[in-house]
Amino acid sequence: MSMISGLDRAFRRCGGAALFALALLLPLTVLAQPADPASPRARLDSIRGELTQIEASLTNPNVSDDELQRQRLRLQPLLDQLRLLTDEQVPRTEQARLRLEQLGAKPDANAPPETPDVARERDTRTKSFAEADETLKIGRATLLQAEQLQSSIGDLRRDRFAKALFAAGPSILNxxxxxxxxxxxxxxxxxxxxxxxxxxxxxxxxxxxxxxxxxxxxxxxxxxxxxxxxxxxxxxxxxxxxxxxxxxxxxxxxxxxxxxxxxxxxxxxxxxxxxxxxxxxxxxxxxxxxxxxxxxxxxxxxxxxxxxxxxxxxxxxxxxxxxxxxxxxxxxxxxxxxxxxxxxxxxxxxxxxxxxxxxxxxxxxxxxxxxxxxxxxxxxxxxxxxxxxxxxxxxxxxxxxxxxxxxxxxxxxxxxxxxxxxxxxxxxxxxxxxxxxxxxxxxxxxxxxxxxxxxxxxxxxxxxxxxGEGRLALTLRAGIGLRAATLQKIAVVLSGALKIVLIVVTVMLALAPWGLESTDFLTSLRAAFFGFQVGGVTVSLSSIVVAIMLFALGLAATRSLQGWLEGKFLPTTSLDTGLRNSITTAAGYVGYAAAAAVGFSSLGLSLERLTLVASALSVGIGFGLQSVVSNFVSGLILLWERPIRVGDQVLVGDAEGIVKRINVRSTEIETFDRSSVIVPNSNLVSGVVRNRVRSDRTGRVLISISVPRTLNPTEVRAMLLDAGEAHGDVLKKPPPNVLFKKLGTATMDFDLICVVGEVDIVGRVTSDLNYVIHRRLSELEVPPPGAELTVRGLEGVEHSLGEIAAAVSKEVGRRAKPASGRVSVKRSGPAPEVEEEPEEAPASPGARTEPAASGGKDESKD
Known part of the structure; x- marks a missing residue:
């Protein structure tokens, strides 16, 4: 037993010493462990090492074009990794900052000290934020270094290409x-x-x-x-x-x-x-x-x-x-x-x-x-x-x-x-x-x-x-349930997108033999859209020319987009004309702003500098351009609220017509005499405007007539209703209506009221109904009989006038008789007839002429 107790005491002593040695060595082993290779900082350090090797290879003045291309291919995945790393590090840094801010500001010397737990948590969060912020800053600096290396490789390759292309040699005539x-x-x-x-x-x-x-x-x-x-x-x-x-x-x-x-x-x-x-x-x-x-x-x-x-x-x-x-x-x-x-x-x-x-x-x-x-x-x-x-x-x-x-x-x-x-x-x-x-x-x-x-x-x-009616279209309509109008929209959008891709690919292929590669093109686009800049603003003639060209291309692309929307895509929709104009105008505003942003970005003008310029010009805008800004904002209100739309019939002051276009500063109204009235947008927003088709575009036809009291008013009403209902453009709901407006001494007044589906056809329908009503009224009215005047007691005068006329006719016939015969004039028919009579001996001087008792014939007596 004593032996066992002695061994136990020895083991405990050795065990305690081992534990003490392990406690001393544990921090050293922790410090000796390498960093996690999957951590952002380790990945960043690895990328920085490769960039250093690429940069060292570019210092060789005799580097070949193949070597430059190999280094370029090696650099491209590093750029992608750096962009991904910085994008991932931004939210991590923001989260670390928010966690640190949750603890509040550190108390000053006069304030009560923090508790140990709060102080310990503040130190931990401060260290985390510092590490994340440091990684983000180094990542952005490394990304800048990689982009500069990519630009340097491209510049070296283009320089070598230009030198080889324009290398002068002996002429073939030498x-x-x-x-x-x-x-x-x-x-x-x-x-x-x-x-x-x-x-x-x-x-x-x-x-x-x-x-x-x-x-x-x-x-x-x-x-x-x-x-x-x-x-x-x-x-x-x-x-x-x-x-x-x-x-x-x-x-x-x-x-x-x-x-x-x-x-x-x-x-x-x-x-x-x-x-x-x-x-x-x-x-x-x-x-x-x-x-x-x-x-x-x-x-x-x-x-x-x-x-x-x-x-x-x-x-x-x-x-x-x-x-x-x-x-x-x-x-x-x-x-x-x-x-x-x-x-x-x-x-x-x-x-x-x-x-x-x-x-x-x-x-x-x-x-x-x-x-x-x-x-x-x-x-x-x-x-x-x-x-x-x-x-x-x-x-x-x-x-x-x-x-x-x-x-x-x-x-x-x-x-x-x-x-x-x-x-x-x-x-x-x-x-x-x-x-x-x-x-x-x-x-x-x-x-x-x-x-x-x-x-x-x-x-x-x-x-x-x-x-069309092809197999694919029928399958999409029958199998998926897409409508023909939806397929037409898809076809327009898909063809437009494919055309853009085709144009970009063609331009890149055309420029490829001159040393411009797709990576250069994408890098330029990225710099233009994201506003990447190095140091201060560098303005040169080339940058101004490039900015103008980019702005012109942006305007051309915007105009093309507006034309495509207005001419191809929007007509396939069921939107009204006013909403189509609003969409096209809004697309133009966005396109112009994007073109201006790309142009300013190529010049190196960031948003902060533009804000300073805008604040400096705010006073001038407030006084000198007040009306322009007011009209511009009013135009935006018109496009958003749409109290007035393209195609509406409006009355502004003394001008009445159809709204043709809503521009940035003013609105164009075409009157019925084909003249254009330019109205500032602020007048339409703050003034009184009468819109005849605000809620709908139905029109009202009113025809007023006056007829004699001799006609039956029921027949007149039936005639008017029949004329209105027979016209194809008159709506059935509400149906035409006839009002008996006035009963006068000799006439009656009626109003025919019809509703048509489009306000633009009111004049034509009114004209058509007037023609029909005039014809129907002519059939209803009975023409009055002709008046006759009879005078009695003048029979003797009539008989004397007849005898005088017969005597004059006889004398005229005798004088006009030719040498070969005699001509007589008969007035019994509707027109005088001339006939020749055989030649006879002249009458004796004692002969005389007497009128017939009837007064209608001439007779000669010997």
């Missing part, structure tokens, strides 16, 4: 260049024979080996593809030509089918041969660029020819997508095919010179010769595209024929500039610049053709698929 080339040409020829002869011998030997079977099959497959293209392409063309559908959408689909059918076989055949040679190991490093240039050239030639044929369709105007004449279509097709063939052959020769390690002078001559041929073909084609006087006069005769000079004017001017620039560059020794310009002509031409095809595909394809 005799020393030709003499040096002729001297070194035999050696270059021997090198070509050695390299290509050796490759041909290896290739010939490989044909009789198992590898040759693969190569032979690839060549047979390529030949089969070309034969199929030559055989089935005419059949496809004839089949498409027999189609009766002549819509724009069908023509676009035919063009796309022809592009694929004409491009796919040559491209696939070229790739098949290249893949077979590469798989068989028959492409040594020096031969591979030459074969690759041949393969790429054949595919490029087929693609460009297919694009030009799809757009211009020489000889087939019925499927031509570009609105040009036949002569222009043939010239453009010839020019594009010739240019791409020259460039493809030139690339093959450049690869050959690289393979044999030819001298500089031979490379200059080869590039210069092909660039000269390219420029000559371009100039000749542009010269053939001119519009002479005969063509313009012929276009003015008969139906309208578009002359290509106006539509192709900018393209022709740019082509002339490029052609002359290529020739001048060759003469001055800038061979690299000349070659680069020739490549850009082909590249921009391909981009333009593809852009036109894709733009038409977006415009016609999406609308036809979503708004």
């Amino acid at each position: 005799p020393e260049v030709w003499s040096t080339t002729l001297t070194a040409f035999p050696a270059d020829l021997r090198a070509s024979q050695f390299i290509f002869g050796d490759w041909l011998s290896v290739f010939t030997t490989a044909l009789f080996s198992p590898r040759g079977v693969l190569v032979a099959l690839s060549f047979l497959g390529a030949i089969a593809l070309y034969v199929a293209r030559a055989r089935y392409m005419p059949r496809l063309t004839a089949r498409l030509a027999r189609s009766v559908d002549s819509s724009d959408r069908h023509m676009l689909y035919v063009a796309l089918i022809r592009v694929v059918a004409r491009t796919a076989p040559p491209a696939l055949a070229s790739w098949l041969i290249y893949a077979a040679l590469n798989t068989a190991g028959l492409l040594p490093p020096r031969i591979q660029p030459v074969i690759l240039a041949i393969v790429f050239g054949l595919a490029l030639i087929a693609f460009v020819q297919a694009l030009v044929d799809a757009l211009f369709a020489p000889g087939e105007p019925q499927r031509r997508l570009a609105s040009v004449m036949e002569s222009t279509a043939k010239t453009v097709t010839w020019m594009a095919s010739s240019l791409v063939i020259v460039m493809a052959i030139g690339k093959v020769f450049e690869a050959w010179l690289q393979a044999i390690a030819a001298g500089l002078t031979l490379s200059i001559i080869v590039r210069g010769v092909f660039a000269t041929i390219f420029a000559v073909i371009l100039i000749v084609g542009l010269y053939r595209l001119r519009d002479n006087q005969e063509i313009e006069q012929e276009a003015c005769l008969g139906p309208y024929v578009p002359v290509d000079g106006a539509s192709l004017g900018p393209v022709r001017i740019l082509g002339w500039v490029v052609g002359v620039a290529v020739l001048l560059s060759l003469l001055l020794g800038y061979v690299v610049l000349a070659t680069f310009l020739t490549e850009q002509v082909i590249w921009l031409g391909i981009l333009a053709a593809v852009f036109v095809l894709l733009m038409q595909l977006i415009e016609l394809g999406i609308s036809s698929q979503l708004t």
Whole structure:
């Protein structure tokens, strides 16, 4: 027992000592532990180390472009991590600050001291806030360093590109260049024979080996593809030509089918041969660029020819997508095919010179010769595209024929500039610049053709698929339950978004060969939108020009958005005209503000500086621009409250008309005599305005008539009601109504009251009803009988007048008788009749004439 107790005491002593040693070593082990690798500070320190390595690599003056590109790719994920880290650290810092502020201010020396718990909590929260704030500040500084490194890499690459592009060398007209080339040409020829002869011998030997079977099959497959293209392409063309559908959408689909059918076989055949040679190991490093240039050239030639044929369709105007004449279509097709063939052959020769390690002078001559041929073909084609006087006069005769000079004017001017620039560059020794310009002509031409095809595909394809009677539209309407109007809105929005994406991608692809990459573009946009700036404001001519250009682009984009809303999207909705105008105007305000913000951001003007400027100008605005600001605010009130809308019929003072437009400062009212009245917005808000269509747009037709008392008032009322109900524009609810307004001594007054659906048609309906009512009243009124006047006691006077008339008629007939006969005038009929009587002897002097008792006939007595 004593032994056990002794061991227990010894163990306790050792255990106590061990615990004491462990307590002493525990803080040291804690201090020796590394920081958590997942903590923001550890991630930040790791990123800073990589940025230091990238920055050290840029100090090397002989760094290559490939190394710069590699460092750029290495830097991009670091930038994304830094932006994510700072975004995560901002709310953490804000939370730490709020927790610290919850404890209140630290008491001063005269105040009672804090309790130990509060003091301990204050120290903990102060330390947390300091750490979070320090991490945030270091993160922002590191992000700035990374963005500066990205800008430095981009500047270095563009500087190297500019130096290489504008490097001056000897001109192709320099005799020393030709003499040096002729001297070194035999050696270059021997090198070509050695390299290509050796490759041909290896290739010939490989044909009789198992590898040759693969190569032979690839060549047979390529030949089969070309034969199929030559055989089935005419059949496809004839089949498409027999189609009766002549819509724009069908023509676009035919063009796309022809592009694929004409491009796919040559491209696939070229790739098949290249893949077979590469798989068989028959492409040594020096031969591979030459074969690759041949393969790429054949595919490029087929693609460009297919694009030009799809757009211009020489000889087939019925499927031509570009609105040009036949002569222009043939010239453009010839020019594009010739240019791409020259460039493809030139690339093959450049690869050959690289393979044999030819001298500089031979490379200059080869590039210069092909660039000269390219420029000559371009100039000749542009010269053939001119519009002479005969063509313009012929276009003015008969139906309208578009002359290509106006539509192709900018393209022709740019082509002339490029052609002359290529020739001048060759003469001055800038061979690299000349070659680069020739490549850009082909590249921009391909981009333009593809852009036109894709733009038409977006415009016609999406609308036809979503708004037509196609399978997709029917599925969406029947399966999902979308209405046709909703699908039309979706089609408009989707096509607009795709067009914007297409324009941005096309611009970036066009600028890519000049050294501008997508990351540069996105960085610029980020700096413009978020107002990133370094130090103070730096104002220069370039920044002002960029600001003006950005502001102009913003205005153009805003106008395009307003036109799209007003012309395409809003008409598909059921909104009234006034609300459409309010939405369009509000979009314009937002767009103008965004354009101004982007312009000021490019100048480096932050919101604080703009606030100071606005506060300095507040006094001037209060006195000098008071009316302008008042009208502007009134315009916003009109757009928001909408007491007056576009299309309303209003009366302001003595002016009455239709509201046509609500602008920033004033409102335009068109009166009924086609004149415009400009009313300040403040007058409409603070003044008295009579709006005839405020609640609805129904109109009231009032026709007042007066009829004689002889008519039956019930029949008049029925006639008026029937005329109002028979008109198609008169509403059935409420129905027309007739009021018996007044009963006079000789007349009765009635009012016909009708309601029409639109106030604009009140005048036309009133006119139509007046015509109908006038015709119906004419049928109701009985015409009065004619008055007769009888006078008695004048029979003797009537008899005497008859005898006098008969005697006068007899005397006139006797004097007018010709020598061959006698003419008598009879008045018994409605018109006098003249007849000839046979010749008889003249009457004796004793003869006399007596009137007949009836007074209606003349008789002669002997």
